[in-house]
Amino acid sequence: MKDERLKVLSNRPLTSGDSPVWEMVLSGVTEPMRPGQFVQIALPGRFLRRPISVCDLQEDPQSPGTFRLTIVYKIVGKGTADLTGYQPDDELSVLTGLGNGYDLSDSGDDPLLLGGGVGTPPMYFLAKELIKEGKNVRVILGFNRMDEVFYEKEFRHLGAEVTVTTVDGSYGEKGFVTDALPGGISSYYACGPEPMLKAVHKKIAAPGQLSFESRMGCGFGACMGCTMKTAGGYKRICKEGPVLRKEEILWEN
């Protein structure tokens, strides 16, 4: 965990509609982060910080030794609406490097990445790192409708094989991510709404890691506001999570 002051480089909508999704790039991160980790953003006038997953982290060409952070967030309430007002050069107080992140060491050669809605962003950083390691990465991105789809091109540019599903069939394959499962996968990584995680957990036999979200207090393990019961005992989603291995999950919280 690190307390950082980051500078906004860009902030733009990726989709339109009632709950649009935005992408923000920030500079000034001084310590590397792992795929699956998240940050906590402080917003003036809002008491609690907002937990948002790391979509990408790359070395800053203009400031060697520091990193640029990309986050992709959905407007779901007042805090995320506030975030859309930030302009280039504005500063934000951000706690970085939170949570455990995905374990890439036992992905096997053919990992499958599943992202549902705003569960998609952490899959981008993960896909990038797995492709760097020479893995054959396949990605399934699930959305409700065509106008909610984002980052398809970005995943393809990384070199991943991408399938998009929409619930209403307006784009890509009709159905849920679990309706488009390929064969021959060595492992899977999933992030998305809980019904999706449950379906994925039930349908895929390969080893899996699933990322959870929760209303949080602190985001760094102090308040016990987000604890889940797991097969390995009580785990704080913010500290021992947000990523759990599939055999740890009890689905009874």
Add this chain to the structure above:
Amino acid sequence: MGKLSVDLCGIRLDNPVIPASGTFGFGYEFAELYDINCLGTFSFKGTTLEERYGNPLPRIAETSSGMLNAVGLQNPGVDKVIAEELPKLFQVFHKPVMANVSGFSIDGYVEVVRRLEAVKQIGWLEINISCPNVHGGGMSFGTDPKAAASVVEAVRKVTAKPLIIKLSPNVTDIVSIAKACEDKGADGISLINTLLGMRIDLKTKKPILANTTGGLSGPAIFPVALRMVYQVARAVKIPVIGMGGVSTAEDVIEMMMAGASAVEVGAANLVDPLACPKIIEDLPRVMERYRIDRLEDIIGAVE
């Protein structure tokens, strides 16, 4: 003795700033960020006899200038706290620490205190008779002077350590409860625990918290806390620890002027993990502005 130093029940603190129980875990998460030995002390996570998971999720809801929590005393139980948590805590914190004890029966409180009594580095026992998020016990001991007195009387018999009783604000007359605790041998009073509150999700028409209600903390409750600290400090002779929404050095001084000998900082730690070291660093500058030479001089200085 430094100008920030205060006495708390016969133990010297370098400064009056104490992270409050439930907002600081067992210290080591914060020790990743800064040397927590800069603190006066801290009150570790509320400990019960048996392990507790606590309440279902969601346990947290935001409010204007504050938050609701309904954690429900999640903790590993006193034996695991002693065997696993405290050894880790003592690696990063070398001053006397404050233990926070909760229970569901008088025997439960007594047994936890008896087991913690043997731990040398525990300087004070803070007895929580005010948790609003558990059923049977918790706050019910803190809302009636007789019940409060019976807890204090029972735990007093099994400890020689300073005994601080943490009170609930969810009462009509907090002074009578504080006095009942003092009469039965309490060495100090800490207040306030959280104020009972609630939020509803407009979309689902359901309470945001799975427990329906939770405890309100944060700057929203500071004036209520200050008023109660003022009332209690005037009515008892034992030291009072003030808490409730404290987030700046100015708040610390205000609490002390109202009668607090030391000050606990709670929710502020959760939104800014560096809140306490920042307050400690700011104190000398703010003292200078108000021409305060020694913090101890202003305890109860309100006119």
